[in-house]
Amino acid sequence: MSTELLTALAEAGLASVASLMLVLVLxxxxxxxxxxxxxxxxxxxxxxxxxxxLLPAGTATPGFVALKENIGGGLPVHYLRSNLPAQxxxxxxxxxxxxxxxxxxxxxxxxxxxFMAGLGxxxxxxxxxxxxxxxxxxxxxxxxxxxxxxxxxxxxxxSSLERELVxxxxxxHLRRGDVAATLLFGLVRTLLWFNxxxxxxxxxxxxxxxxxxxAAVLRQHPRHRRSYGDAMLKTQLADQPLPVxxxxxxxxxxKERLTMLKHPPVSTRRRLAGISIAAGLSLxxxxxxxxxxxxxxxxxxxxxTSGIQGEAPVYPKAAADAGKGGLVMLRVLVGTDxxxxxxxxxANKSTVPVDSDxxxxxxxxxxxxxxxxxxxxxxxxxxxxMVPVRYEPPTVVPVEDDA
Numbered sequence: 176m177s178t179e180l181l182t183a184l185a186e187a188g189l190a191s192v193a194s195l196m197l198v199l200v201l202x203x204x205x206x207x208x209x210x211x212x213x214x215x216x217x218x219x220x221x222x223x224x225x226x227x228x229l230l231p232a233g234t235a236t237p238g239f240v241a242l243k244e245n246i247g248g249g250l251p252v253h254y255l256r257s258n259l260p261a262q263x264x265x266x267x268x269x270x271x272x273x274x275x276x277x278x279x280x281x282x283x284x285x286x287x288x289x290f291m292a293g294l295g296x297x298x299x300x301x302x303x304x305x306x307x308x309x310x311x312x313x314x315x316x317x318x319x320x321x322x323x324x325x326x327x328x329x330x331x332x333x334s335s336l337e338r339e340l341v342x343x344x345x346x347x348h349l350r351r352g353d354v355a356a357t358l359l360f361g362l363v364r365t366l367l368w369f370n371x372x373x374x375x376x377x378x379x380x381x382x383x384x385x386x387x388x389x390a391a392v393l394r395q396h397p398r399h400r401r402s403y404g405d406a407m408l409k410t411q412l413a414d415q416p417l418p419v420x421x422x423x424x425x426x427x428x429x430k431e432r433l434t435m436l437k438h439p440p441v442s443t444r445r446r447l448a449g450i451s452i453a454a455g456l457s458l459x460x461x462x463x464x465x466x467x468x469x470x471x472x473x474x475x476x477x478x479x480t481s482g483i484q485g486e487a488p489v490y491p492k493a494a495a496d497a498g499k500g501g502l503v504m505l506r507v508l509v510g511t512d513x514x515x516x517x518x519x520x521x522a523n524k525s526t527v528p529v530d531s532d533x534x535x536x537x538x539x540x541x542x543x544x545x546x547x548x549x550x551x552x553x554x555x556x557x558x559x560x561m562v563p564v565r566y567e568p569p570t571v572v573p574v575e576d577d578a
Contacts, residue, residue, distance in 0.1 A: 194224040209449020210441035215387035216453035223461035279368040290415040312413025317420035337406040485544035491532035501526035503537040511555040
């Protein structure tokens, strides 16, 4: 289980790097050409690519599986046994990942708690919205059941038109489910904490989220760009970050948001084309992420997979001294417990004689090995696997006599 976990994390890490690099490269050109909402849609690449890595990979072509683990590896077997470094247990890697995930999750939860604590008690307004005694970092949409929280001086700070624009902004967040998107990104940061690109991209994601929300509001209120900008300038930045939620004005670069107000809005046709391109690119990237996964031989074809655990065969001293070597090809019937149920010597594919010391040594070792069992219809099943064991005698270097 620990090996499977580490493999899944490695695949997810690679998929996240590829998708995020693509998003970070394309976000600004797409925003310039198709608008901020199309640039925000590009972030679909990340969850689509990650979901693709969770789908079952393709199945290898049925037939005998020639294992990549060539016991002996082209070197004298007794050299391998004494000189190869011990492989770390996969449980060590799994525990290290779990520790990092717990630390990252606790760090994000602490930041969320600090922000919520800074709000103080909330009161319900006559219009049904919540209002805090605090003023910094608000308005915002917060909570697992998202709601709009207004600052204590909301009615005094903003004009009537500005209040309308601010609430329109927050309602766009609610309608699109942006709080759930921030929660999902936080989960990705927790699970893939070892990928620095995920943490770097978090700020860019929140920036594109706010810019796209601004664009949606301005599309509804095209004549009130000046008032919208004034409302931005009146908002006080938050003292604490909000990992799960949407600030009206948090750590997002205010200059870029104000600059966007000067640009004419993109046409509906171009905006929809950009969003469609982003969605199509997400599907293409997820398909590629699934396609590049290595086929799992024997997953559903009744064949054994290629993992072997155990000691390399002992190189018979008499054979080594005589310079005898060669290839021993074994056919092993692997049971559902991963143990060898039957071992056969394939004389046609071997280069050593039947009943030789090399053959006997390889078969004795194979009887102690543990294999990854075969799978058929989702269940473990006995399966045959071919194991090549190569013996190469050590090279003897003559020593010159000084005399």
